[in-house]
Amino acid sequence: MTEALNHKDYDLLLDLVKTRSSVRSLKSDPLPEGSVEKIIEAGHWAMSGANSQPWEFIVVRDRETKLAIQEAYKEVNIDYAYWMEQQRIPELRHPSFHLKGDPYEQIEHIKSRAKWADAPELIVVIGDGRRQWGTVMAGHTFGRDQSHLTDGLANCCQIMHLAAASLGLGTQWITIHIQEPYRRILNIPDIYTIYLIIPVGFPAVEAKKGVRRDIEDMIHYDMYDPGKFISNEGILDYLAGLRGKTLEKYRVSYGEGK
Ligand SMILES: Cc1cc2nc3c(=O)[nH]c(=O)nc-3n(C[C@H](O)[C@H](O)[C@H](O)COP(=O)(O)O)c2cc1C
Structure with a gap:
């Protein structure tokens, strides 16, 4: 058991948890050296099933590669999500997909708002499901799914978002789910699950108050x-x-x- 924390530690933690927010506009200024490594250092202490530590990280700094990833996101994720969202009544659509006017103009407008490749560095979090073999898979999931893998990866990512905030940096959670284009661009072997893209940079906008x-x-x-x-x-x-x-x-x- 960890030594009991005092109130000061709790207040510090709560303050950090409350001040972190998703920052969807980042400056392109370079990060202080070692920032991303610090963020990853914090993340790699996350809890994971049977301590299997299924995570690996691709730190993308090359501008062309960042742009290629963002382009893939626009072409695949945004397009797909747009048409899926049209299946819902307008009041329940995600606000980003709740626009008026010609659908094709809407899609172009939504795509034009994705600018996270401007961030100086992206952390692409990938997971190796084989490391989950260390856990008692059947017992935990009735063999139904790979949730142990994504649970561990989510823990790791949450800590990294907090670590970035503690360094005064902004991050965003870029859900992808779709694997193929990113796998090709980043040369990721098939066995990995590509879990998340985290752009990291200095915030270009005021932090929003959490709700x-x-x-x-x-x-x-x-x-x-x-x-x-x-x-x-x-x-x-x-x-x-x-x-x-x-x-x-x-x-x-x-x-x-x-
Ligand atoms: C599983 C998950 C998926 C998310 N997907 C996205 C996303 O694709 N794009 C995005 O900008 N934010 C995404 N977010 C961030 C949430 O929108 C955000 O955390 C939430 O609205 C609360 O706002 P806050 O992070 O500023 O506190 C995601 C967060 C989680 C945990």
């Missing part, structure tokens, strides 16, 4: 409190609220259909 649900709504003591259960419809209300919309509008414009 979170009330803690009271999410804590249950001793047993699950059924009074806190939210219906499926309630979840839709919640999602619409996150987007600053109300479902009333949806009901009016789309009738009773759900």
